[in-house]
Amino acid sequence: MSLVINRVSKDYSKSVTALNAISFQVNSGEAVGIVGESGSGKSTLAKVLLGLESYKEGSITFNGKPIAPKKRSLLRDYRKSVQMIFQDSAGALNPKLPIWKSIMEPLDNFKEVTPSFLAGKNLSRKETAEVLLERVGLDKQFAERYPRELSGGQKQRVSIARALSIEPSLLICDEPTASLDVTVQVHILHLLKDLQKKMNMTILFISHDLRSVTFLCKKVIVLRNGSIVDQFELSELYHQDRHPYTKALIQAASIQ
Numbered sequence: 001m002s003l004v005i006n007r008v009s010k011d012y013s014k015s016v017t018a019l020n021a022i023s024f025q026v027n028s029g030e031a032v033g034i035v036g037e038s039g040s041g042k043s044t045l046a047k048v049l050l051g052l053e054s055y056k057e058g059s060i061t062f063n064g065k066p067i068a069p070k071k072r073s074l075l076r077d078y079r080k081s082v083q084m085i086f087q088d089s090a091g092a093l094n095p096k097l098p099i100w101k102s103i104m105e106p107l108d109n110f111k112e113v114t115p116s117f118l119a120g121k122n123l124s125r126k127e128t129a130e131v132l133l134e135r136v137g138l139d140k141q142f143a144e145r146y147p148r149e150l151s152g153g154q155k156q157r158v159s160i161a162r163a164l165s166i167e168p169s170l171l172i173c174d175e176p177t178a179s180l181d182v183t184v185q186v187h188i189l190h191l192l193k194d195l196q197k198k199m200n201m202t203i204l205f206i207s208h209d210l211r212s213v214t215f216l217c218k219k220v221i222v223l224r225n226g227s228i229v230d231q232f233e234l235s236e237l238y239h240q241d242r243h244p245y246t247k248a249l250i251q252a253a254s255i256q
């Protein structure tokens with residue numbers, strides 16, 4: 001798996017440049033973090049990477065093939081390989097569906113996919129959802145519940161279970177813990193880290209919180225006003241060559 005972003009720019013209008021010649025690469029098995037303050041262009045980047053927003057200049061390739069927002073067939077293939085977890089898990093779940101049906105949406109959309117955990121097993125759709133719930137640390141009794149009957153952290157776990165169902169080669173998370181209280185944030189981060197290790201999953205983790213990013217990711221990219229101002233391996237976090245803005249973030253996060 002490789003995702004290559006090359007000098008991608010995005011304007012919402014003449015006065016708003018949300019992304020300015022962004023370049024970076026994500027390779028198999030890596031956890032790459034993008035950190036930046038509110039308005040720095042993080043969600044715009046996530047949307048552009050998912051083909052939900054167009055971009056003006058530059059190129060994005062996934063496994064060597066360009067991601068063109070207009071080409072539906074290419075996008076379908078890509079969507080199968082790339083799953084997303086959003087900040088607002090409540091909005092991502094259909095309130096009218098029991099949890100197990102929401103979890104099954106990706107597998108229902110991509111019937112041609114048989115994930116490795118289903119190989120050789122003859123499970124009903126609901127049993128499949130229950131297996132996925134267990135993977136994210138939720139009891140199978142949650143399968144029958146509705147989103148309104150779950151806490152924020154439980155809903156975020158459900159979103160993760162759903163995203164993992166088709167074994168994506170890349171998982172993009174945009175502020176997946178921002179709406180949760182601190183202890184639940186820690187649980188979700190541990191869960192993601194655990195899954196990343198166990199499944200050798202590739203994660204692009206987007207957050208305003210440098211602490212979360214450095215907990216989960218080995219590669220860190222710092223975004224400011226739509227530009228990448230710093231990009232480094234976690235082991236170089238405290239290197240003297242860090243950009244002054246990165247140093248300010250380190251100080252603000254009290255992890256110096």
Ligand SMILES: Nc1ncnc2c1ncn2[C@@H]1O[C@H](COP(=O)(O)OP(=O)(O)OP(=O)(O)O)[C@@H](O)[C@H]1O
Binds near residue numbers: 039
């Ligand atoms: N649909 C839109 N139309 C016009 N401007 C937009 C639109 N979406 C975002 N912007 C602007 O683009 C810039 C980047 O927004 P974006 O949502 O990507 O930031 P962010 O880093 O995700 O912020 P946050 O941490 O608050 O979620 C901001 O200046 C924002 O006002």
Ligand SMILES: [Mg+2]
Binds near residue numbers: 042043044175
């Ligand atoms: Mg955002």
